[in-house]
Amino acid sequence: MNKNMILRYAAAAATAVIIAVIMIYVQTTEAYAQTGIPLDTTDITIESGQTYTVSNKEELLNFAAIARTGASFKGSTVELLSDISVAEGKFSHMGEAGKYAPTLDGKAITASSEITWWQPIATHNGQTTGTFSGTFEGNNHTISGLFFDSDSGGEYALFGRCDGAVIRNVTVKNFYFRGANCAGICAKAWNGTVIENCHSIDGILVNRGLSGGILGETINSWGDSNAITRIENCTSRCEIIEGCYHTAGKSESYNTGGMVGQCTNTVVRNCTNYGTITGGENIGLIVGYAGEGVTVENCSNTGEAFGTDYKNRVIGSQDDTGEHVHVFSTTYTYDDDAHYYLCKCGQKSQQTKHDFNVSKDIVLVQPTLLKTGKMQRTCSVCGAEVFQIMETTGSYTLDMNMNRADVVILDGNTIRIEPKLSYVITNMYLNGVELPLGQPIKLKNGDVVKVVIYGEEDDKLPAADSDKTIKGVQATSIKASTSAAKGKITIRWKKSAGYKVDYFQVFRSTKKLTGYGTKPLYQTKTGKATYYTNTKSLKKGTRYYYRIRGVRIIDGKKYYTKWSNIANRTAI
Numbered sequence: 001m002n003k004n005m006i007l008r009y010a011a012a013a014a015t016a017v018i019i020a021v022i023m024i025y026v027q028t029t030e031a032y033a034q035t036g037i038p039l040d041t042t043d044i045t046i047e048s049g050q051t052y053t054v055s056n057k058e059e060l061l062n063f064a065a066i067a068r069t070g071a072s073f074k075g076s077t078v079e080l081l082s083d084i085s086v087a088e089g090k091f092s093h094m095g096e097a098g099k100y101a102p103t104l105d106g107k108a109i110t111a112s113s114e115i116t117w118w119q120p121i122a123t124h125n126g127q128t129t130g131t132f133s134g135t136f137e138g139n140n141h142t143i144s145g146l147f148f149d150s151d152s153g154g155e156y157a158l159f160g161r162c163d164g165a166v167i168r169n170v171t172v173k174n175f176y177f178r179g180a181n182c183a184g185i186c187a188k189a190w191n192g193t194v195i196e197n198c199h200s201i202d203g204i205l206v207n208r209g210l211s212g213g214i215l216g217e218t219i220n221s222w223g224d225s226n227a228i229t230r231i232e233n234c235t236s237r238c239e240i241i242e243g244c245y246h247t248a249g250k251s252e253s254y255n256t257g258g259m260v261g262q263c264t265n266t267v268v269r270n271c272t273n274y275g276t277i278t279g280g281e282n283i284g285l286i287v288g289y290a291g292e293g294v295t296v297e298n299c300s301n302t303g304e305a306f307g308t309d310y311k312n313r314v315i316g317s318q319d320d321t322g323e324h325v326h327v328f329s330t331t332y333t334y335d336d337d338a339h340y341y342l343c344k345c346g347q348k349s350q351q352t353k354h355d356f357n358v359s360k361d362i363v364l365v366q367p368t369l370l371k372t373g374k375m376q377r378t379c380s381v382c383g384a385e386v387f388q389i390m391e392t393t394g395s396y397t398l399d400m401n402m403n404r405a406d407v408v409i410l411d412g413n414t415i416r417i418e419p420k421l422s423y424v425i426t427n428m429y430l431n432g433v434e435l436p437l438g439q440p441i442k443l444k445n446g447d448v449v450k451v452v453i454y455g456e457e458d459d460k461l462p463a464a465d466s467d468k469t470i471k472g473v474q475a476t477s478i479k480a481s482t483s484a485a486k487g488k489i490t491i492r493w494k495k496s497a498g499y500k501v502d503y504f505q506v507f508r509s510t511k512k513l514t515g516y517g518t519k520p521l522y523q524t525k526t527g528k529a530t531y532y533t534n535t536k537s538l539k540k541g542t543r544y545y546y547r548i549r550g551v552r553i554i555d556g557k558k559y560y561t562k563w564s565n566i567a568n569r570t571a572i
Helices: 009-015 059-066 464-475
Strands: 022-025 037-039 051-054 077-080 091-093 102-106 135-143 148-149 161-163 167-179 188-192 193-207 215-218 229-232 233-240 256-257 258-265 266-269 274-280 283-284 287-290 294-297 306-308 336-344 346-351 362-365 371-378 385-390 397-399 405-409 414-419 426-429 448-456 478-485 488-495 503-509 531-534 545-552 557-560 567-570
Touching: 051 059, 091 167, 091 193, 148 385, 233 256, 258 266, 266 287, 274 283, 287 294, 294 346, 362 385, 414 426, 414 448, 464 545, 464 557, 478 545, 478 567, 488 545, 503 531
Parallel strands: 051 077, 077 135, 135 167, 148 167, 161 188, 167 193, 188 215, 193 229, 193 233, 215 258, 229 266, 233 274, 256 283, 258 287, 266 294, 274 306, 397 448
Antiparallel strands: 091 102, 256 258, 256 287, 283 287, 283 306, 336 346, 362 371, 371 385, 405 414, 426 448, 478 488, 488 531, 503 545, 545 557, 545 567
8 A cells, every 4th residue: 555755734633643843954055045844754664565655745855854864765666646846936047157056037046035945865965864775656757846055065866865776757857956966866876776767857957076967976886886877768958067166166077977977887878968068077968987887878969068178078088098988879780680789899789680570571582382582671670671581482302313413493383304414314203103204393392203314323332341331321410501481490401422321300309409309300201302391380489409310221220320410490
């Protein structure tokens, strides 16, 4: 059952036990007044596995205060159920001459201004300590009107500190933060925090560094240093001004980016920066400073980033001589099999097989029983147009000495057998029925054609003792390959020269090294067969493994060739 984040005034009076009332004080300067928010936090126990809801301003402020008392919400979910405005009006600033001091609806914020100051969800501001370790589900709602202004530093964002948290589907809009370490969504994060589908819109961040439109910095030294922080599908449209600190006159200016200021072991994927970032060292459109294990994938920019003596680096700390950080393209590169994002160094990211749209398939050459076809296919993801071979529509068996005659393919599914020079065809059979010599043979799937050619040897073994023949058969190798078409997999093989076999056995398994059994899937009728088309018992999407061996009967006993290589193919 969901729980409200705040004990509403009327409900608290009617149902709550007697609880202490404490005041959460907002850090400020002498220049401004602030409103203390009375919050009932006694007797509130945060339960793992529970879902809590936030529906209005009071509940949001109470949620932030509870998190600052040390309740991490680990294992719990907090859901935002509506849009919330903490302060009404439009924030701006007085520009460089006014040290970027804040204004509301064009008027300077003074001691007489009535405005609710924002204290981040879970932070350290000298009075309270907290981290958020739960899941925050924004349900695509917007939180607007967040304001804080300080001359003594501090971490200011929607969330102050996140430890292995998940924050998703929320927009922070129309906000003003002036401090040391600022961001739209989270000031500091570690232990694999995930921020996805979050947006910072119309925000102003006046800071001393380590700031970003989404995340200020990842902390690699707290907890699991190998945990990967992820920022995915996020956008930022903020004005980020680094190195200007109005009262204390601080001049630090470093490590600020459109998405994240400073990070290690971080993936920034599918994000867009629309804002403007100005500062000193390591100023980037996406990342300010990138340490080890940082990857930027499929990110784009329409904003600008101004650093000391440079402009518009995707990663501020990456110059021509610095350590390479992958920056992947925003459009797909593709080959015949897959599409992917490509870094200029050649590294590929998110390589995925093409997803062909069947409705857009164009058959260029129709396959027949004798000939393969050709199809043009279009990937529904990247738009790649590739050509694929269409397998023959069936198979037949041709039993003859291929060195003494040629097979001429006529129109349709018809062949003609033509003997080579100095050879004469003496007999032709179709499925055991003798045919007139020289007559074209019209074939259908499964037909067996036998051709006897004058001068052909009687196919007896070379004169040798049985031991030598057995060893020769057992040393014979077979090379196998596969191809697939809709509803079928064709296995082809080639036997090494030297010793004949009486037939071949085809074994199949869904595991590479086991599961083939002792009974073959298929056994050819002769030792001259070179392929078999498997159409039965195939499941689309399943990968099948095949291996082949030849069988020779000598003095009534079976002897086997070496196993072929394991050839595999996925059914389609």
